Amino acid sequence: MITDNKNTTTPKGSELVENVVIRFVGDSGDGMQLTGTQFSDTSAMFGNDIATFPNYPSEIRAPQGSLYGVSGFQVHIGSLEITTPGDSVDLLVAMNPAGLKTNLSALKPGQMLIVDTDSFTKKNLEKAHYESNPLEDGSLDNYTVVEVSMTSHTKEALKDLGLDNKSILRSKNMFALGMVYFIFDRSMDHTIEFFEKKFKSKPAIVEANTKVLKAGYFYAETMEIISTTYQVAPAKMEKGMYRMLNGNTATAWGLLAAQQNSGLELFLGSYPITPATDILHELSKHRYFGIKTFQAEDEIAGITSSIGAAFAGDLAITTTSGPGLALKGEAIGLAMMIELPLVIVNVQRGGPSTGLPTKTEQSDLLQAVYGRNGESPIIVIAASTPGDSFDYAYEACKLALEHMTPVILLTDGYIANGSAPWKIKKAAEMPPISNHLVKEGTEHIPYVRDEKTLARNWAIPGTPGLEHRVGGLEKDKTSGDVSYIPENHEYQTNIRAEKVKRVQNFIPEIQPEFQEEGDLLVIGWGGTYGSLNAAVNLMNQSDYKVGHLHFNYINPLPKNTVDVLKKFKKIIVCELNKGQMLKILRFNFSDFDFTQYNKVQGLPFTTFELTEKFKQLI
């Protein structure tokens, strides 16, 4: 939390701050995700810039009170530009001892901790492996502890509504939210409207939640337990219409925009897998746009049904996460071999094997670039923020259609589930998308290629006179008939590689941020953009000459990459894996000395650990 000294016109007893990090923690059934989302949305509408970080277990309802069942939602709001959900926390709301135990280390000393004292029972303390009650043993002396018997207050507020105990307990998260709204001087209107919409047919639930929310707010206001309240002014953001958007929804919407602009029908063949399933959920809601969502029997049918749809002329998509990408490998090779447009969205999670399904990682990069049998180059791009997932999902479709090739779009659990204000785009603002469809009467030779892109024509079933066969066997370079001729295989292998390489002529050059030359170049790709950018920003504020180079195009790499590398004395490649982009860069630019910085904890980088590392290096 940074106090803003420039502005002193705060209401009495209220402090103006530039940014603040709040974390809500509780049982996986306590509604922490909803609480956090409501606070984020309300703050977004107030005009703050925001980044969120939901962090939850893979169990749907882990045993109550257990350490591994803790679900958390961190939100960073500010009157300045916010690119990360924040390293450490200014306000921690803990609904139970397990939440406190697993999250206290993130709370800055001296900052506020709100706890539901009713949940600090002997049983819950034992489940959280506390030997003594932290509320009594002095271990919280370094924090401003606000003890509230939230459960009792919630019961009291709802005693006349005749609700069952379960429903009553379920709304205690709204007591906490009400308190936090008071502390940050936020209106409750947005959340009350949300209840009215969400529980339209259950007025009793609307009334209960509204009552508890208000009870929390008024409790904080009336009881003199909150010494200071805070003001976070609206951020200076580009004018326009905004909404909060997470990366998965942004990806789905980017695909929708691509469908509209391409004039094709969208087909999504997919199989549920965390954390990618929300894209399938989102597109399944919008069938009225003529899109086809097909929940297949497995990952392989997800992609192969998409290949079948691409063969018939649809804009074909499949969505998955790491283990699913592994299963799709052979089919991606087929799509590459028969040169059909196909978008594979891979929302990366912690690996290997089942790994950490709900946590983030960037460890599928080499799988995406190389993970197929034979020489099978395809385009690989990555989104870097929740919002730009829209742009790169769109771009993936454009590249697939214009270059007649599969494209892998990499996102990750962090940006897929994280939300940020998104300046609403219109489909018409996006670049046009062309394709290689051929009409009846065209002379069609299956493997004759476009001179510039080397893309082949797309003759789809239903077009008279263009009947032809494609397949996974090697093809004659023009007719497309099966060919085992040695020279032809080598020619075809080379031309498929050249086709992908030529994409360099159609993608933007890469530019470093903050510095065009200097002492250190920080390289990242994909979802680490926010963390790296915040850290490099801090370095420059401390007068270090550090540039940030962030890759969205990975195969092929932007043409001018080498020119950027040359201008810095040292280069560090930061990734949430053990150095996969590093391998690609070392292979492509062997003249440079790359240092690596890696983290595989299922968590994003913190600004602190990055800046410490950068300072060591300079």
Added chain:
Amino acid sequence: MENTAVKYTFKDFQSDQEVRWCPGCDDYVILRAIQKALPETGRKKEDVVFISGIGCSSRFPYYMDTYGMHSIHGRAAAIATGTKLANPDLSVWVTSGDGDSMAIGGNHFIHVLRRNVDLNYILFNNEIYGLTKGQFSPTSLLGQKTKTSPYGNTQPPFNPGELAIGSSARFFARLGGNVPKEMTQVFIEAEKFRGTSLVEILQNCVIFNDGCFTKYTDRAVKDDMQIHLDHGKPMIFGKEKNKGLVLNGLKLEVVTIGENGITEADLLVHDAKEPDSTLHMMLVKLDYPLATGVIRSVEEPTFGERERELVERVTSKSQYKSVDDLFCAGETYEVK
């Protein structure tokens, strides 16, 4: 699109590729039967798509002058599902073998049947892996000696019809690999059927499993060993047309007309359109006589029809005309 003005002959469906199956393979018979069936279906050539996986049978699309895809092992049914959903006007055919369908592609095989995707699925069953040179397949017999079971196969086989009907197949037909005229008729019927039409061909592999169906398909014994089922007709078989099937308790029993007071009127009458699959299941499991012909043909809405009904229903209620309406709907706010 049906009712084309163009009148095709089988030659119109022959591609310029040299057919490369082993001499004497039943695949040639199937290929010609399909090429003869297609002109009778009224489908335009450009609307016909053949999709295959891997195996001898999967070379099929190369020999058809239609749209085609020779894909990867076991996945033809899933690919064909995508093709048909993308363009419901197409006549989509899958050609696949016993390994391709019931081993590596088993999952897609059962699910395409469950969903009732409107496509035609020709299952070339030769009870062996041919293209990889003679390993046992999921339909090879117990005890069968193959390259991977030199001391006899210990894996009991699937009965494709049983598996198919167990997976909710609405159309199942079975034929020997040496009856081209019947094949053509069944393929025409399969094409006209709305839903997944599964046709199992007992296809002799002359190299690795020669004669595996001879006891049923050899011309000398065929009429005695097979019962050819026709919808609405009594279940009669035998060279003398004097044998038939009756239900004895929960089992089918072979009886002889004229013996023990049995007359033709006592025989079961084949009802391929009966939604209850119990009797169809008993028929496909018979060892003697082997049931052939169209055993089950029960129309119900196809996957595509259900999908289109859904889209029409939600589209008529949608408040969004363009994706931009969606992007601007709900909780938005203005930064001034």
